[in-house]
Amino acid sequence: MPTQGMTAADFPVLPRHVGIIMDGNGRWAKKHKLAIAFGHRTGTETLREIIRHTDDLGIGSLSLYAFSTENWRRSDDEVAALMQLILDFFASEIDELDEKHVRITILGDKDRLPQRQRDTLIEAERRTGANTGLRLNIAINYGGRAELVRAARSLAEDARAGNLDPDAIDEDALAARLYTAGQPDVDLLIRTSGEMRLSNFLLWQCAYAEFIFPEKLWPDFTVADYDAALQEFARRSRRFGGR
Ligand code: FPP
Numbered sequence: 558m559p560t561q562g563m564t565a566a567d568f569p570v571l572p573r574h575v576g577i578i579m580d581g582n583g584r585w586a587k588k589h590k591l592a593i594a595f596g597h598r599t600g601t602e603t604l605r606e607i608i609r610h611t612d613d614l615g616i617g618s619l620s621l622y623a624f625s626t627e628n629w630r631r632s633d634d635e636v637a638a639l640m641q642l643i644l645d646f647f648a649s650e651i652d653e654l655d656e657k658h659v660r661i662t663i664l665g666d667k668d669r670l671p672q673r674q675r676d677t678l679i680e681a682e683r684r685t686g687a688n689t690g691l692r693l694n695i696a697i698n699y700g701g702r703a704e705l706v707r708a709a710r711s712l713a714e715d716a717r718a719g720n721l722d723p724d725a726i727d728e729d730a731l732a733a734r735l736y737t738a739g740q741p742d743v744d745l746l747i748r749t750s751g752e753m754r755l756s757n758f759l760l761w762q763c764a765y766a767e768f769i770f771p772e773k774l775w776p777d778f779t780v781a782d783y784d785a786a787l788q789e790f791a792r793r794s795r796r797f798g799g800r
Contacts, residue, residue, distance in 0.1 A: 562780040565614050568787055570794045572744035574618035575611065576759050576766065579604065581750030581774030588774075594638035599776035601642055605650065610780045611691060612657055614787075618692040618740045620664065622758050626700040640674055643697065647677050651684065658690030664736040664759075665699030692740055699736075701760035708734035737762055745790045747783075749775045767793050 565571060579600055586596030604621065611619045624639055631639075654661065661681045668675070678697065711734045715721035721730075732738065743759055743766040751772045755763060769786045771778065 562610050562613075563784045563787075567784075568614075568791050570791050571614060571616055571787060572767075572790055573616070573741045574620065574743045574745075574762070575616055576620040576622075576743040576746040576763065577607065578622045578746070578748035578752075578756060578758055579775040580748055580752050582776060584750065585774040585776040593635055596776060597635075597638055597642055601646055603775055603778050604646070606780055607778075607783055608650075608654075608659075608691075608693060610783060612659065616691070618694065618737075620694040620696065620737070620743065620759060620762075622696045622699070622756075624665075624697045624699070625757060626665075626698055626703060627757070629698075640671060643674050644677055647681050651681055654693065655685055655688065658688040659685060659693050660688040660690065661685045662692065662694045662736065664694050664696040664704070666703070667698070669698055694737060694740075696758065699758075701755075701757040704735055705731075705761060732761065735761060742766070745769065745786070747771065747786050749773055749778050 582596035582600040583593050584596075585599065586593045589595075608619065608621075623643070628639070629636060663678045663682060667678055670678070674697075708731050712721060712726055712730065716723050716726075737759070742764065743762045746755070746759075746763050746766040746768050747770075748754070748768070749771050751770060753768075753770050767790055769789055771782055771786060773779075773782055
């Protein structure tokens with residue numbers, strides 16, 4: 558079943574890669590006098606709808622910021638709730654995503670995650686690795702600067718081993734060492750809840766992105782709000798020449 562909302566034909570141009578910072582779960586829970594874990598759980602419902610709609614529209618890549626390297630500083634209860642949601646999300650969604658040929662890539666350092674989460678994420682990447690549909694990138698234990706350091710170190714190691722001429726290091730060479738290697742840069746970055754910061758998300762990939770900051774908190778964000786952001790992107794692209 559396609560999700561409700563607009564279709565690709567309704568847009569003169571669509572982004573090739575959308576990044577989303579899903580912000581406002583905590584404020585949503587507070588507003589409704591609910592436990593913070595419930596805010597994140599409701600946010601996961603939004604996430605499902607947005608992934609489905611992105612796939613229906615035929616957008617090539619979607620990157621979602623689920624857990625930053627800074628999120629470990631939150632209370633043990635909140636971290637545990639988010640870790641559980643990661644397991645629940647993959648348990649309930651992986652069959653549908655795989656059937657739709659979605660290819661999942663985890664952005665971030667999986668080695669520091671608890672064993673069950675690590676195994677789940679590795680298995681999701683393995684199972685969907687040959688799929689040719691939507692590239693779904695989920696940032697977990699991710700930081701943009703750490704990603705750049707990792708890429709630089711990987712280049713340096715190859716240079717030290719004599720397999721890479723330092724003069725051959727250019728933008729393409731560095732981009733090829735990022736978690737998003739092979740995917741286009743982010744064209745549209747959406748951050749919900751009215752906050753206007755990048756918060757260490759896809760620093761390199763957002764170099765030329767359009768930024769849209771809807772006021773709605775993530776659990777209240779709908780497919781219609783997403784379509785509105787995509788329409789705004791299309792207007793901006795037309796005005797500035799587009800691609
Ligand atoms: C920001 O809201 C959101 C997060 C830190 C987590 C986002 C995670 C999900 C929506 C679900 C988990 C992901 C997967 C892949 C299952 P906040 O808590 O910082 O909101 P606040 O600024 O209002 O406190």
